[in-house]
Amino acid sequence: MFLHLDEPQQQRAILIDSNDARRDTFQLMLGNRNISLEGCFDSIDKAIADRLEPELAMVHVERAGGSELADLARLRRCKACAVLALVDEAEQADIERLLEAGADHVLPLGLQADRFSIATSSALAQARKQRQIERDKIQAETALSEVKRIARAKMILIARHGIDEEEAHRRVQQMSMERNLPLADMAGQIIDAESLLC
Structure with a gap:
């Protein structure tokens, strides 16, 4: 071999x-x-x-x-x-x-x-860049989660009240303004209320 x-x-x-x-x-x-x-x-x-x-x-x-x-x-x-x-x-x-x-x-x-200074500056800058990428990723995931929550709340209103998507969105916005809540939080409350009723 x-x-x-x-x-x-x-x-x-x-x-x-x-x-x-x-x-x-x-x-x-x-x-x-x-x-x-x-x-x-x-x-x-x-x-x-x-x-x-x-x-x-x-x-x-x-x-x-x-x-x-x-x-x-x-x-x-x-x-x-x-x-x-x-x-x-x-x-x-x-x-x-x-x-x-x-x-x-x-x-x-x-x-x-000064190679040491260059290397440390480079490493620090790259670390900042990586942290920013992580922050951007978390923000994007949060935004996607909120969009999904709002879409689910609208689907609940559409099913419950027989309305179209535009009217469902208007109602979620109206409830959000009346309760002084962010749109995604209001959508979360609609979803929670629906799960209690089922």
Whole structure:
């Protein structure tokens, strides 16, 4: 019996950088890191136009300004891959703007770059982003639950009184205003009353 070892899986990547010398350096650097550099582009527009579907897009960003952030956001929308923003120097505010625009991580390249500060800023910004996603999810679930509760209350009124949906909605609204209750709470009371009567 022979032991068969699989070759390490190469991750497909593209590099977007207008500096030829830096692109060459990255090609050499990535060769022994299980990252296959499938394409180099001098602009985000050219990378988006290309049909390559990489797992990682490395983008050199000169500064975290308006057009650069807009380009990064477009790249995020057009390519379903991780986005690594490469910067020479970055303040914490720059890192947060890059992450908000669509970067998954920010990597400093300059000799003076404080990698620990960059990493912590990046981690904190990503954590805030994740918490916001969780809050948005909870809000969406709550809104959906309220819509379902209101629809169920209207169905009860339709069945009980033989009215149409528009009239049922008007009645739920009227009862809500008379009792000074949110619409979803009023719907909940209608549902509770119906379960007591059945």
